[in-house]
Amino acid sequence: MTTVTMTVNGKPVSENVEGRTLLSTLLRDDLRLTGTHIGCDTSQCGACTVLLNNRAVKSCSVLAAQIEDCKITTIEGIGTADDLHPMQVAFRECHALQCGFCTPGMIMQAIDLVENTPNLDKRGIREGLEGNICRCTGYHNIVRAVASVAGAVD
Amino acid sequence: MQLFNYHKPTSLDEASSLYRMAEDPIYLGGGMTLIPTMKQRLASPTDVIDLSGIDQMRGVVVSRKSVSIGALTCHNEIANNAEIQSTLPVLSSLAKLIGDNQVRNRGTLGGSIANSDPAADYPASVVALGATIYTQDRTISGDVFFQALFETALEPGEIITRVEFQVPTRAVYQKFPNPASRYAVVGVLVADFAGEIRVGVTGAGPCAFRARDMEAVLNRALDPDGLQELGLSEVEFNSDLHASAEYRAHLLHVLVRRAIVELVALD
Numbered sequence: 001m002t003t004v005t006m007t008v009n010g011k012p013v014s015e016n017v018e019g020r021t022l023l024s025t026l027l028r029d030d031l032r033l034t035g036t037h038i039g040c041d042t043s044q045c046g047a048c049t050v051l052l053n054n055r056a057v058k059s060c061s062v063l064a065a066q067i068e069d070c071k072i073t074t075i076e077g078i079g080t081a082d083d084l085h086p087m088q089v090a091f092r093e094c095h096a097l098q099c100g101f102c103t104p105g106m107i108m109q110a111i112d113l114v115e116n117t118p119n120l121d122k123r124g125i126r127e128g129l130e131g132n133i134c135r136c137t138g139y140h141n142i143v144r145a146v147a148s149v150a151g152a153v154d
Numbered sequence: 155m156q157l158f159n160y161h162k163p164t165s166l167d168e169a170s171s172l173y174r175m176a177e178d179p180i181y182l183g184g185g186m187t188l189i190p191t192m193k194q195r196l197a198s199p200t201d202v203i204d205l206s207g208i209d210q211m212r213g214v215v216v217s218r219k220s221v222s223i224g225a226l227t228c229h230n231e232i233a234n235n236a237e238i239q240s241t242l243p244v245l246s247s248l249a250k251l252i253g254d255n256q257v258r259n260r261g262t263l264g265g266s267i268a269n270s271d272p273a274a275d276y277p278a279s280v281v282a283l284g285a286t287i288y289t290q291d292r293t294i295s296g297d298v299f300f301q302a303l304f305e306t307a308l309e310p311g312e313i314i315t316r317v318e319f320q321v322p323t324r325a326v327y328q329k330f331p332n333p334a335s336r337y338a339v340v341g342v343l344v345a346d347f348a349g350e351i352r353v354g355v356t357g358a359g360p361c362a363f364r365a366r367d368m369e370a371v372l373n374r375a376l377d378p379d380g381l382q383e384l385g386l387s388e389v390e391f392n393s394d395l396h397a398s399a400e401y402r403a404h405l406l407h408v409l410v411r412r413a414i415v416e417l418v419a420l421d
Contacts, residue, residue, distance in 0.1 A: 002160060019160030019202060020192075043190050046256060055230070055259040061189045062260070065160045066182075066204060109255065130336070131254025 009077025183265025225264025277362030282354025
């Protein structure tokens with residue numbers, strides 16, 4: 001077992017983990033932050049996307065031990081029910097979710113895209129969301145939601 | 155995943171010594187291939203040695219003639235680095251085509267090259283751009299680095315620290331991506347070094363290679379029509395569920411043609 005120390009949603013966290021413990025397991029099973037979803041568990045679907053030092057990563061493909069001293073942000077860390085993050089507001093306004101399973105990963109990825117991509121346009125949003133799969137195929141409204149936050153045009 | 159010991163050395167010496175002491179060790183870069191592989195139990199090392207704490211393997215040094223990139227540099231850093239974009243734009247645009255955004259935030263140059271996946275993108279740039287691979291012990295020419303499917307010239311325990319690419323006069327990367335995985339079914343990097351053409355190919359064979367027959371034709375005249383009769387008999391094309399050998403051979407011709415058309419239009 002190794003002890004990992006990190007910041008999760010602004011709070012310091014220290015946990016004992018096995019070398020093989022995935023970041024997604026640490027978040028969901030140890031910290032009970034179950035907003036991060038496990039879709040495929042084979043790094044294809046992006047439902048488990050979280051921000052690692054403000055950049056989107058698939059938490060099912062990162063070892064908890066690798067993130068010593070890092071900053072993690074999950075869907076629970078960006079807003080509250082009374083004070084939603086602008087990306088969450090946009091997803092609600094644009095009806096950008098159907099079953100909602102992919103939504104936490106989509107939102108975390110979208111925040112990375114909007115914050116870290118200069119001159120983001122709709123094509124850039126579609127390409128940027130490549131690592132996130134929506135099985136309801138509701139992509140059109142997801143792109144609209146992200147575009148409304150980014151101020152992107154066609 | 156099976157149990158393993160996790161190590162995070164802070165120097166190359168410490169990493170090498172951990173490697174020597176372990177029963178069945180493996181180095182970890184960004185983990186975008188290794189971790190999924192271990193989850194499927196296709197790899198079950200006793201010791202995972204995470205290289206991400208070795209600062210010596212970071213940093214980008216750009217000069218007029220070459221671009222030297224630390225092995226731990228992730229794909230998005232290469233895609234978005236302003237100096238690389240202006241001096242070696244072909245490498246930035248190639249990096250932008252790898253996997254998806256999450257993978258590009260995590261996967262590293264050194265890890266991709268050390269893995270020698272037949273469908274990875276960087277290997278085409280290593281062979282086409284006259285790269286030199288630096289390890290803790292020696293330098294290896296990009297021309298001899300890739301040896302077979304998932305096999306390189308690296309000795310057990312050897313670590314890629316930097317990769318130095320030569321800056322061509324102009325260059326173009328053309329890729330036919332698998333629509334699901336974005337791996338290259340075939341990818342071609344055509345580089346012009348003051349009139350000398352080099353063609354690096356990935357995805358087509360067991361590992362990346364230079365298409366020397368094509369280079370010979372293109373060095374006589376930079377005209378893709380000259381390639382039509384070329385059989386490429388020296389190439390052992392891959393055949394799998396994504397594409398047959400015949401299809402890959404055809405794609406190679408099409409992509410080189412597209413690359414030449416784009417290359418000539420560059421100035």
